Amino acid sequence: MPEQLADTVDPANWTCPAPLRDQPVVVMGHGGGGALSAELMEQVFAPAYGNAVLTGLADSAVLELGSARLAFSTDSYVVRPLFFPGGSLGDLAVNGTVNDLAMSGATPAYLSAAFILEEGVELTVVDRIARAMGAAAEAAGVTVATGDTKVVETGHGDGVYVTTAGVGLVPDGVDIRPQRARPGDAVIVSGPIGLHGVAIMSVREGLEFGVEVSSDTAPLADLVAAVLAVTPDVHVLRDPTRGGLAASLNEIARASGTGVRLRERAIPVPDAVANACGFLGLDPLYVANEGRLVAFVPPAAAEEILAAMRAHPQGGGAALIGECVAEHPGMVVVSTGLGGTRVVDLPLGEQLPRIC
Amino acid sequence: MPEQLADTVDPANWTCPAPLRDQPVVVMGHGGGGALSAELMEQVFAPAYGNAVLTGLADSAVLELGSARLAFSTDSYVVRPLFFPGGSLGDLAVNGTVNDLAMSGATPAYLSAAFILEEGVELTVVDRIARAMGAAAEAAGVTVATGDTKVVETGHGDGVYVTTAGVGLVPDGVDIRPQRARPGDAVIVSGPIGLHGVAIMSVREGLEFGVEVSSDTAPLADLVAAVLAVTPDVHVLRDPTRGGLAASLNEIARASGTGVRLRERAIPVPDAVANACGFLGLDPLYVANEGRLVAFVPPAAAEEILAAMRAHPQGGGAALIGECVAEHPGMVVVSTGLGGTRVVDLPLGEQLPRIC
Incomplete structure (x- = not known):
């Protein structure tokens, strides 16, 4: 929706247009990675969690854990259709999180994979997604190390949603943000x-x-x-x-x-x-x-x-x-x-x- | 459904009853944490990901990362209703993952939080869940360090789903599995x-x-x-x-x-x-x-x-x-x-x- 924004807007002082701000419900744009997503982060999540890490706006957080500098990132994948030319939700679920880690300079190491399945989805579809994830993980040099599966009733999901999180180590001397x-x-x-x-x-x-x-x-x-x-x-x-x-x-x-x-x-x-x-x-x-x-x-x-x-x-x-x-x-x-x-x-x- | 299982069954040789095994679609029980969940793990996810870590059956994976022994775990939370006596989905999303880490003896340190929101859910509901997560994280001594938000159309979600992943360090000399x-x-x-x-x-x-x-x-x-x-x-x-x-x-x-x-x-x-x-x-x-x-x-x-x-x-x-x-x-x-x-x-x- 870039055409909705006048070219003369000063980005530093940009605010969500009043009609949307006054609408007290979630709209599709809140998941779009643009200004509405940023507003949700700044006005809801960052105050709720009470910390500054989240507001760093990087694709992954870089954290001190013991003597390690750990990159940590997560994304939910809800793409539709599940399969498309060049890939599938499974490929995105691995590559997307691997890439978020890589954008802090980290070497991705392990992924988690949590499935929210809709009752009635064919098991072959779940299997194809899982196999795509396995192949993508192997290609990316990471291991899927832990996971979870939940099932929701028909009409409360859309076949398969996958949320991956990933961890990796950031090399010494690298500070990318x-x-x-x-x-x-x-x-x-x-x-x-x-x-x-x-x-x-x-x-x-x-x-x-x-x-x-x-x-x-x-x-x-x-x-x-x-x-x-x-x-x-x-x-x-x-x-x-x-x-x-x-x-x-x-x-x-x-x-x-x-x-x-x-x-x-x-x-x-x-x-x-x-x-x-x-x-x-x-x-x-x-x-x-x-x-x-x-x-x-x-x-x-x-x-x-x-x-x-x-x-x-x-x-x-x-x-x-x-x-x-x-x-x-x-x-x-x-x-x-x-x-x-x-x-x-x-x-x-x-x-x-x-x-x- | 324990009453469906005869007391004389030998658990070591137990298999899913034929009617369910022949049904090639996901049923609610696949998300129930019992035999159907185990079957999905053993027959779909473990072969797809091609590794032994997942089959360890622990609540969290314990991994070597650099010089650290890292516990890593994830769960999706789809409880309904979202708010109930004693807590909310937000409390579960923090405590559940914190507890999975703790069950390997780890000291939980950081969580990720990925939201799948249904279009039209009230922002005040999202805010209540997020604040419950922030309060639970503070009580548990962990930091919500990274997150994501996706939005799906009305009828493809159920208000709020949250997936958390967590990391923590396992102390030397502790081997709980x-x-x-x-x-x-x-x-x-x-x-x-x-x-x-x-x-x-x-x-x-x-x-x-x-x-x-x-x-x-x-x-x-x-x-x-x-x-x-x-x-x-x-x-x-x-x-x-x-x-x-x-x-x-x-x-x-x-x-x-x-x-x-x-x-x-x-x-x-x-x-x-x-x-x-x-x-x-x-x-x-x-x-x-x-x-x-x-x-x-x-x-x-x-x-x-x-x-x-x-x-x-x-x-x-x-x-x-x-x-x-x-x-x-x-x-x-x-x-x-x-x-x-x-x-x-x-x-x-x-x-x-x-x-x-």
Whole structure:
């Protein structure tokens, strides 16, 4: 719903539009990873839990536990349909949590897997999801170590919901979090954007865009290791899932108090994604990804990091798409091909509900 | 559904009755913590994930991570109603996972909290659940460190589902797992049983049993610390939730290959629970608890451990209820007051769905 936000809004002072704020019930956008999700976090969860860790806005928490620096993250997966071109809920449930850990520089080690099953769902469906999780875990080098299963009555679920949590160790000397973005940082995306969202849209709406678009779901921890081998001084990593690149960059800009300037022509948008977005009236910057990361790195290391990404199977399409600037702190702008600029706002919700 | 199982069944060779096994869909009992849950774990999840950790049957996995011994556990909470005498889904979501960690002797440290919200649920309900979680976390000495929120359409959820995962450190020298039960062990329960299940039943069915019964939901890590202060050589700890004491004891008997013999008159069943169970035709041994533990300990330490429990706020009603024996390995029997014995089988599912 980015079009609902005027380009002149100051992101630092943005508030939820009054009609939604006055509506005292949960709406789909509260799960969309945009402004409504942030509001729920800031106004409900953070005060309730009474701690500052949650408000750090990172994909995973980095915690001291004994002598270890532990990364810890969780996500529930409610994507529909359960199976789509390029993957399934099971792949997302592993790769999504693995990637959240990797975005703090951690080496993912163990996952938990909790299923909420709807009475009457076929056991073969549960089996396919579980096998997809097992295969994805093996590919990502993690072990599913503990789990749970609950069953709810027909009409109180939707086949299969899975919640995974993950733990991993953060190497010494690595400190990757949104607050560390600083003016001058190079902004790199690891490959073409928008594939997951368009894949889901195409199967859900029965649309075809000339070629079948497959989700990009993939584990990114090994790609992160390749980047950290260039320099441990990576400032920010983020996997732009719900809300797309626009949501991730806005969160980083706000958390760090810097501005982000993108070059529109440098952003890798596959033709199929551009066509689908044109047809549907969407902006690729807001479309979800499940196998991409955006990195804020010192400018001196940018070329070498780009080369390392491009040499990796998950980073073949890596591109330098912009930089961090001191101007317009907290705001993301994009230079268009025509010499103008436009503001890229934090989306209100997600263009497409239940994308992951 | 314990009455469906003949007393002459050999638990070691028990299999799911043919009608259910041939039914290729998920039934409520798959989430009940009994034989159907075990079958799903053994036949679907363990092969899919391809590892032995999951089949250890403990409430939490104990993992090596760097130099740390980490306990890691997860549960989804789908209890209905969301609020009940003595607590709420929020209390269970914290105490349940804290207790699973504590049952491996770990000191619970951090929790994750993932919400699946149904579109249209009132934000005040979400807020009440979150505040209950915050208060329970503070009482248990843990921090909610990371979270997620997804929203599903009306009719695909039930207000609020919460999945928590937890991590904690296991102290050196502590090795608590079901396999360590051995003949001679004293079997101790930390207090009166059946309160949680009867509390849920009473509000859900609108029944009254003379006095209001409140759930026993409570964090047990501090009680475990008091037990470990007597001796680190505690063999097994278990919180008898879904499936009650019967399910927990059967799992321990099977995992260790020992028998368990209980003295019926020693088992602390409050009058209100006994009355409710009599009225409803249930066996208190199968009714869920959310603030009790059962401990298998060396007989020489039993008296001192009982005293330590009774001196603790969560263990005031602790009782020695039986012992571990070499006879009838894998089987739990109870000596009745009349001089006879009966087999206590693993339940098929849960007497009451969505108890936690």
